[in-house]
Amino acid sequence: MKRIHLEIALGTLFVIASAVLLIIMASEEPARLARFEVEQRAEQIEFGALVFETNCTNCHGSHAQGIPGKAPCLKCPEFFSDRLGEVGWGGSLEDYVVSVVTTGRQVSTRPALYQGEGTGVPVMPTWSDQFGGPLREDQIRAVAAFIVNFESWAAEPEAPEAYPTPLFSVDVNDPIAVGRVAFVQYGCVGCHTVEGLSTATTGPVMNGIATRAAIREGYESAEDYILTSIQNPGDYVVEGFNDGVMPINFGEIISEEDLTNLLAFLMTLTEE
Amino acid sequence: MISSLRQRLRSIPRGPELRKMIWEMIDNRVRIITAGLSMKELRAVLRGDPPTEKPNPRYKVITTSFIAHLRPRYYPLGATWFTHTFRLGWMTTFFFVVEVLTGLILMVYYIPFPDQAYGSILEIESNVFLGELFRDLHRLGAEAMVLFTWLHLFRTYFTGSYKGARTFTWLTGVALLAITAWLSFTGYLLTWDQLGYWAITVGSSMAESGPVLGPAMNLVLRGAPDIGTGGLLRFYLNHVILFPLIAILVISIHYYKVSREHGISLPADIEEGNASDQRKKEANRRIDLIPDLLSHELFLTSIGILALLAIVYFDWFNSPLETHANPQATPLDTKAPWYFWWLQGLLKIDPAKILENLINPILAAPLFVNMGIKPLELSLLLNSKFIMGLVVPPVVVGLLFAIPYIDRNPARLARKRPFAILWGIAWVFILLALSYMGLPEYGIETPPATRVIQDLAPEEGMGILRETPYEELIPGIYTVGETNPEEICGSDFTYTSSQTGEQVIGCAHLVEVFTEYSEGLLAAEEDGLLPDLHAIMLIERYGPDLKRVGLDVSWTDEATGETKTYTKHYFLHAERSLEE
Numbered sequence: 001m002k003r004i005h006l007e008i009a010l011g012t013l014f015v016i017a018s019a020v021l022l023i024i025m026a027s028e029e030p031a032r033l034a035r036f037e038v039e040q041r042a043e044q045i046e047f048g049a050l051v052f053e054t055n056c057t058n059c060h061g062s063h064a065q066g067i068p069g070k071a072p073c074l075k076c077p078e079f080f081s082d083r084l085g086e087v088g089w090g091g092s093l094e095d096y097v098v099s100v101v102t103t104g105r106q107v108s109t110r111p112a113l114y115q116g117e118g119t120g121v122p123v124m125p126t127w128s129d130q131f132g133g134p135l136r137e138d139q140i141r142a143v144a145a146f147i148v149n150f151e152s153w154a155a156e157p158e159a160p161e162a163y164p165t166p167l168f169s170v171d172v173n174d175p176i177a178v179g180r181v182a183f184v185q186y187g188c189v190g191c192h193t194v195e196g197l198s199t200a201t202t203g204p205v206m207n208g209i210a211t212r213a214a215i216r217e218g219y220e221s222a223e224d225y226i227l228t229s230i231q232n233p234g235d236y237v238v239e240g241f242n243d244g245v246m247p248i249n250f251g252e253i254i255s256e257e258d259l260t261n262l263l264a265f266l267m268t269l270t271e272e
Numbered sequence: 273m274i275s276s277l278r279q280r281l282r283s284i285p286r287g288p289e290l291r292k293m294i295w296e297m298i299d300n301r302v303r304i305i306t307a308g309l310s311m312k313e314l315r316a317v318l319r320g321d322p323p324t325e326k327p328n329p330r331y332k333v334i335t336t337s338f339i340a341h342l343r344p345r346y347y348p349l350g351a352t353w354f355t356h357t358f359r360l361g362w363m364t365t366f367f368f369v370v371e372v373l374t375g376l377i378l379m380v381y382y383i384p385f386p387d388q389a390y391g392s393i394l395e396i397e398s399n400v401f402l403g404e405l406f407r408d409l410h411r412l413g414a415e416a417m418v419l420f421t422w423l424h425l426f427r428t429y430f431t432g433s434y435k436g437a438r439t440f441t442w443l444t445g446v447a448l449l450a451i452t453a454w455l456s457f458t459g460y461l462l463t464w465d466q467l468g469y470w471a472i473t474v475g476s477s478m479a480e481s482g483p484v485l486g487p488a489m490n491l492v493l494r495g496a497p498d499i500g501t502g503g504l505l506r507f508y509l510n511h512v513i514l515f516p517l518i519a520i521l522v523i524s525i526h527y528y529k530v531s532r533e534h535g536i537s538l539p540a541d542i543e544e545g546n547a548s549d550q551r552k553k554e555a556n557r558r559i560d561l562i563p564d565l566l567s568h569e570l571f572l573t574s575i576g577i578l579a580l581l582a583i584v585y586f587d588w589f590n591s592p593l594e595t596h597a598n599p600q601a602t603p604l605d606t607k608a609p610w611y612f613w614w615l616q617g618l619l620k621i622d623p624a625k626i627l628e629n630l631i632n633p634i635l636a637a638p639l640f641v642n643m644g645i646k647p648l649e650l651s652l653l654l655n656s657k658f659i660m661g662l663v664v665p666p667v668v669v670g671l672l673f674a675i676p677y678i679d680r681n682p683a684r685l686a687r688k689r690p691f692a693i694l695w696g697i698a699w700v701f702i703l704l705a706l707s708y709m710g711l712p713e714y715g716i717e718t719p720p721a722t723r724v725i726q727d728l729a730p731e732e733g734m735g736i737l738r739e740t741p742y743e744e745l746i747p748g749i750y751t752v753g754e755t756n757p758e759e760i761c762g763s764d765f766t767y768t769s770s771q772t773g774e775q776v777i778g779c780a781h782l783v784e785v786f787t788e789y790s791e792g793l794l795a796a797e798e799d800g801l802l803p804d805l806h807a808i809m810l811i812e813r814y815g816p817d818l819k820r821v822g823l824d825v826s827w828t829d830e831a832t833g834e835t836k837t838y839t840k841h842y843f844l845h846a847e848r849s850l851e852e
């Protein structure tokens with residue numbers, strides 16, 4: 001056989017092999033497309049979680065559980081069942097989230113619950129870079145995917161997964177360390193600055209609170225003042241802040257034990 | 273009217289006459305289409321028979337057809353020996369054609385605007401039938417084309433084929449190298465992911481460092497001080513219109529020179545060596561383009577196509593797509609594509625430092641100090657980005673252009689040009705060494721905690737943490753130095769993999785992740801880099817089918833005595849892909 005014949009024969013074989021490969025790929029393509037879409041959604045949710053963690057936890061809580069008085073829970077059953085009806089939104093929940101996050105809210109639709117920091121400051125800022133915010137459209141879509149993903153938990157509020165393990169590794173026998181975690185978990189970080197932990201300005205800076213508390217008039221002790229401030233914020237309103245901003249129901253939400261730990265933590269924040 | 277029609281009808285012959293007439297008509301058409309081959313001739317070509325007419329009609333094709341006229345009628349056999357050309361130039365052409373064809377398809381779906389570009393790539397992968405295949409082919413073809421261009425350059429250099437009449441071929445070749453590099457460089461940005469965006473930002477920032485014209489050059493290139501809408505559009509137009517056209521033009525000239533003007537060189541030992549007469553005779557035998565060379569090239573094409581498809585099908589190559597470009601966040605390891613590592617390596621050389629280190633010890637001698645001479649401060653004068661990015665590469669390209677003029681030695685045999693051969697080998701090693709220096713790991717100090725975590729789960733790409741199956745991410749707090757990796761889960765821990773459907777015992781992936789994490793950090797602690805190390809890995813549920821892995825390292829900073837921390841959070845979803 002001459003070389004040219006061998007090459008024509010082999011070449012034909014290779015072309016047939018290529019065609020077979022192509023046919024196999026084409027037949028597997030619908031499955032691949034479907035799988036890619038699922039994986040793509042999964043990665044979008046992961047990305048959205050990261051966007052949420054960096055931008056939203058200050059107000060909506062470390063796990064989207066909401067911070068009373070600051071911003072609503074975004075994974076609770078009511079959000080999935082009632083919210084669209086309340087605001088009269090005709091589209092899907094995901095689109096609602098995209099729209100709210102894109103534009104932000106100048107004033108709350110529930111002013112009694114979320115007062116914000118007074119007029120002139122939006123209760124939730126604009127997020128879209130179209131309007132001067134920091135997020136791109138794909139980031140907003142991702143964060144919406146992340147929030148909507150909570151739906152299955154919301155439908156089963158008792159699901160054990162609904163309760164995340166603690167945020168930091170701490171010695172559970174150390175009340176100060178556990179109190180620090182509670183300060184994050186109950187969302188106090190959403191309103192109060194503690195150096196090295198949070199930078200919020202809705203409420204007074206917490207550094208030095210132990211020293212300040214000791215000289216507030218009308219209270220038995222520093223501990224007494226701090227406890228009262230948490231359980232009944234209206235009892236003494238700090239100058240420069242409004243009454244009714246700090247939620248009044250912490251007394252009911254926070255367990256006795258956590259309250260003791262919180263107090264222990266706050267008492268370490270003395271003026272230098 | 274009618275009578276004239278009748279007359280014409282009557283003039284049509286019947287029977288065998290008619291058959292002959294129809295045959296001639298068809299034959300004529302075929303000759304026109306094939307630019308010279310009759311039906312009989314075609315048959316002979318396919319069977320490998322000798323030409324049926326004289327003069328050889330197969331040569332006529334080459335003079336009549338525009339496309340075929342870029343090719344010669346025949347080569348001397350020796351010029352086409354595999355061990356002489358290795359088909360490297362041909363392969364480069366093949367990949368260029370692959371790029372053009374797959375590129376045309378991608379162009380239909382790609383949108384060259386910053387807020388849609390990345391999404392359109394995702395769309396190609398998730399919603400276009402065989403879209404991923406075309407993307408992979410285009411990317412693979414691009415890398416192959418760059419590789420084969422370089423190999424081809426070295427081949428023609430080592431066989432001394434750039435000498436004499438072939439000088440101009442070499443010059444067009446160097447232009448093609450630059451064009452190929454520019455095509456791949458501009459294409460790299462189009463995905464608009466972190467990888468491309470930052471590689472191109474770093475790469476094009478060289479333009480900015482130029483004196484006087486630098487900022488203007490930067491503006492022309494990027495359309496704005498930073499790469500944005502204008503920059504992407506410019507890169508896109510360069511990539512899909514301007515440079516493909518230029519490439520087609522220059523490749524055609526290159527081909528024309530090679531095939532029409534002076535042919536491919538013969539192996540040096542035939543031209544000037546002491547090859548046996550028989551070998552010389554064999555080498556000078558003609559090999560016709562039609563049918564021998566053409567069928568050979570079609571054969572190579574079939575190999576090329578099969579190889580490309582197989583590589584993609586068996587997942588040996590995957591086009592990367594990292595996260596969306598973010599001008600605000602430079603990723604930790606900006607990585608140019610491998611064929612630009614040499615340039616990245618070049619940029620890490622700081623000529624000012626080297627000169628200072630060389631000269632200043634001498635200037636420190638009492639003699640000079642007494643004369644009032646101060647140590648040199650060269651960094652202002654010799655900006656490394658400018659020298660290494662804007663001066664050195666053009667000088668290298670200039671040198672490449674000049675090679676036929678510098679090397680006036682007419683001999684082509686390696687034996688007779690030892691210096692040129694050594695010089696070429698040295699260049700191979702210089703390129704390899706520079707490429708090695710261009711690796712993101714080389715010469716860039718990353719703080720130890722950052723490095724360990726970056727190796728586990730790089731900012732861009734996979735890493736072993738992201739490859740861990742969701743089921744193995746057992747919620748809990750694992751403390752470095754305290755938690756024994758082997759005890760994270762016992763053999764009683766089993767799960768059914770949602771990816772493969774198989775029953776898996778234990779959590780080998782998680783153990784591996786934690787072991788690497790612990791060992792990396794503990795080694796750094798031992799080296800005194802992380803005193804008072806306290807590090808944890810915390811896994812918690814963060815949403816339905818979503819877990820958060822927190823890596824949290826704290827240590828005491830030697831200098832200030834302060835506690836430092838480095839924390840990274842990763843979110844992993846049950847349905848994520850565990851492969852790149």
Ligand code: HEM
Nearest residue numbers: 357361362364365425428433434442445446448449536537
């Ligand atoms: C897009 C890139 C290029 C393409 C498509 C291309 C294509 C070709 C082809 C098909 C040949 C015929 C011989 C062979 O297959 O080896 C050839 C020959 C040649 N090429 Fe290239 N080439 C390219 C780049 C270069 C470069 C970068 C150089 C060197 C700077 C170069 C220098 C030469 C020379 C000197 C010859 C003549 C070789 C001989 O006569 O033996 N080419 N080129």
